[in-house]
Amino acid sequence: MSPALPTSLSGRGNRRSPARSLLAAVAGAALLLPALVACGSDDQGPETGKGNQDASAEELVIYSGRNEELIQPILDRLEEAAGVEVSVRYGDSAELAAQILEEGERTKAGLFLSQDAGALGALSKEGLLEELPAGTLEGVDPAFRSAGDDWVGVSGRARVVVYDPEQVAEDELPQSVHDLTEPRWKDKVGYAPTNASFQAFVTGMRVLEGDDTTREWLTDLQANNAQQYDKNTAILDATDKGEIELGLINHYYWYQKLAENEDAVTSRLHFLPGGDPGSLVNVAGVGITAHGGQSEAALRAVDFLLAEEAQLYFAEETKEYPLAAGVASPVEDLPSLESLEIPEIDLTDLDSLQETLALLQETGMV
Template structure:
């Protein structure tokens, strides 16, 4: 793959220095703001092996201890909706925008300070500052490079329902990123077209898996021809195994509903409103240090302008679908109901 320099739209607010420290949070301007107690509770809908080193790095640099509850994004979203204002969590780190929109719609978030929210370009974060985008991840097709040439791979997920691909496509239907993709399909193509696609896919004998990583591993082992995953799983495996050991290859899908750029993101919950420690954690996630961690360790797109993406990735703006507003991914509950109707969940 050819190394490309990432060019992210410039939309940086001046005057905000993201240090990741708790000593100068914006909330201290309020006389009613709670004082720092040096602790924050995080619900993390991302893999512990990926996130725990970053949390440790944050604690080492700020002295703020983080109590973390790890689980899937969908599971934590359901838990937050059940707990409501009684949740012990101060911050929610989500695998996708849809889950963040769902908890924001339920009134469970506290606004991100404008000077922080504006550091992330519009279109890659919430419109109302209810949450902030942290990293970008492109939806891709992973394919068996020993079986298929690049020009034989479908250029649209809409083609995967063709009989040619029966029993040859895999994906994790319970994964939050997959469900957000289907939500995007509903938004971009319409409700009926999305349900028809899901029903046709269910009838095309797909290989259903538990995770993106497990799906990619099937392709890399020669047990599956095509997989719907996020791009960074390939780069993580390539870093572990070496690119020469990667039988699986990637096809990006610019402009296609199956090639959307979704984001991970963070929200300060109502329980963390005004808490300088909660704000410091969110600040750190989108600080240069936090963004560089994601580039080097998870191979995701940084969203903070000025931080370069991992080499080999297409420029982010070539993949973003201009017809999709990430705020519209909040109807993931309706997507889950549809996936149940067609037999994919």
């Protein structure tokens, strides 16, 4: 029997500079969250490559926060299509952004490929990314690129509620993440506070609703005995087994599992309406470094990553949303990006990871 398909859509104050904040956040994460991984993969590994020490105009050094297994095949195609010799340094997006911030004008990176918008935002706010030409940007909705035109999203991931239809009727589904602190959901919600995708969502809530509201929600969620997991995949598996009634994950984990083992998927997805913080769409994106000296080659790489071949590669391999205009996702039954009721937020402001980690620690989640 085929599994059930997803349901249809039913101010910060003064702070330290993003450079110091991100560096401190990375250091804090090393102490607080030894299992922290990039949100596009529950098992993101450590750095496996090194930057090119003698980059020329036709060579491109990429610092990649996306894991090697996923990104290397499309970078091999980039070398062919763009005529660029590519070398890659792999690692966690926040750590690589902190490295570029530390290197400054000495950086060897020509292009930064980030797993999330926050790391790009930190570099943008320090003036370490080049402005991209209008012709490159115009094919991507402004919601998924920098307001300063210096980074652009390549693929998107939506926050969703995964639920067990045997225990939750459609008319019972929450209409906001704030509903999850109600007695109806006591003991029945799964979340992953040490996972980077959850932390990006919490950062989005802070930006949209303020620290006080976010702190109250985190406190109330724990008081409602929400169940903690290490990974999005663990939340999904627990929901499919009926161990919890619903959980907070990114959409593509469900579609990946469906493609791998349809019989194991009994859950459904619910996309929250009304621009709720729980409907955040974060992006993996790219920016050309201001001091890498590889602008021409880097721009060819950006244009390649926004072209149909690369856009379909990410859509097929990860089930993320393609972001370039005119490229439709081939994933069956995935609601269109245009149909989602996402919050109005400048994704650059997801750079405040340090403040989010501090809040999670303060509320006892990490």
